[in-house]
Amino acid sequence: xxxxxxxxxxxxxxxxxxxxxxxxxxxxxxxxxxxxxxxxxxxxxxxxxxxxxxxxxxxxxxxxxxxxxxxxxxxxxxxxxxxxxxxxxxxxxxxxxxxxxxxxxxxxxxxxxxxxxxxxxxxxxxxxxxxxxxxxxxxxxxxxxxxxxxxxxxxxxxxxxxxxxxxxxxxxxxxxxxxxxxxxxxxxxxxxxxxxxxxxxxxxxxxxxxxxxxxxxxxxxxxxxxxxx
Numbered sequence: 001x002x003x004x005x006x007x008x009x010x011x012x013x014x015x016x017x018x019x020x021x022x023x024x025x026x027x028x029x030x031x032x033x034x035x036x037x038x039x040x041x042x043x044x045x046x047x048x049x050x051x052x053x054x055x056x057x058x059x060x061x062x063x064x065x066x067x068x069x070x071x072x073x074x075x076x077x078x079x080x081x082x083x084x085x086x087x088x089x090x091x092x093x094x095x096x097x098x099x100x101x102x103x104x105x106x107x108x109x110x111x112x113x114x115x116x117x118x119x120x121x122x123x124x125x126x127x128x129x130x131x132x133x134x135x136x137x138x139x140x141x142x143x144x145x146x147x148x149x150x151x152x153x154x155x156x157x158x159x160x161x162x163x164x165x166x167x168x169x170x171x172x173x174x175x176x177x178x179x180x181x182x183x184x185x186x187x188x189x190x191x192x193x194x195x196x197x198x199x200x201x202x203x204x205x206x207x208x209x210x211x212x213x214x215x216x217x218x219x220x221x222x223x224x225x226x227x228x229x
Contacts, residue, residue, distance in 0.1 A: 002169075002183040005030060007192035016173075016193050019208040020144050023172035023192075024051035028058025030190050031140065031170060035059050039138040039168070042066040044155060045125060046212040047144035047202075053224050055142050055170055063224060064132055066141065067122045068154050069114050071107070073100065083154040084111050086118045086131075091154040124214060125221070135163035142170045145202030146191075149178030156185050173205035 007030075010016050017023035041063045043052025049065070056063040070080030071092075081100060082092035090111055097107070122128060139159045146152055156167050167186040173193040182189060193205050203209040 002186050003188045004179060004183065005188065005190045006194045010193040012195050012197075013193065014195075014204045015207045017206050019206055020047060020050040020172075021054060023144070023206070024054025024142075025058070026192055027051065027142075027170050027172055027190060028055045030192065031055060031059060031168070034138065034140065034168065035061075037138040037166070039140050040064065040132060040134070041140045041142060042155070042159065044068055044141070044143040044151060045121065046214070046217050048142050049212070049217050049220055051144050051170075051172060052142035053220055055140060056224065059140070061140070063221075065125050066155050066158065067118050067125070068151050068158075069118055069121075070148075070151055071110050071114055074102075074106070074110070080148065080150065083151040084114050084118065085154050085158045086122055087158065088115055089154060089158060091150050091157070093148065093150055121214075125217060131162070133163075134159055136165050137163075138166040138168065139164040140168045140170050141186075144172060145205060146171050146174035146178040146182070147200055147202055149174070149181045152178075152182060153185065156182065160185070173202060175200040 039061050041052050041056040041061050043049050043065055045065055052063055067086040068083055071082045073079040073081050081096045084090050141155050152169060159167055168188045169182055169186050170190045174191045176194055176196045
């Protein structure tokens, strides 16, 4: 079971960070004890990139991207019923799949469409480079928040399969339920702003929230010399 580190002063509060960059700096300070492990920081684009950059800076660590996306609910693309990795591994919210009555054919069709988008993102952001060797490494997985946690579950399972010895999840904000789903599959979770209750939105942790374009991601990566691609 994962060790969980949060900030009690921020529990159940909204709008606690100015933006993703400020949140990443807060997170980086919480992670300083990992510096001696020479970790690799893997950010989930797009929103995880500005957070991951600040974490990598704080740890003086290399940064790479792990390309994963949620599987959008038909007719409601902001919601997801699971996630898929850049290697095609599916992680499904089976309860939601059952409630939505999604048949295997529909799931596979959506998964194939998302996988094509992952391939495009990998080529754009990582130039198609081989994924780094994770054998024996401490890996810090970073996103801008966890609502359902299925994207992060997919990331954690992927890096575990690739030989990471320790998996650390670092996010500025998360629902308590998503923390619970992750706790059995990673080693440590750092999340200053944990929120309980039936309704949760990642955006509610930020006073300045906006979607990041592909160009935004590329521009931010160019400003960090210690990225892996």
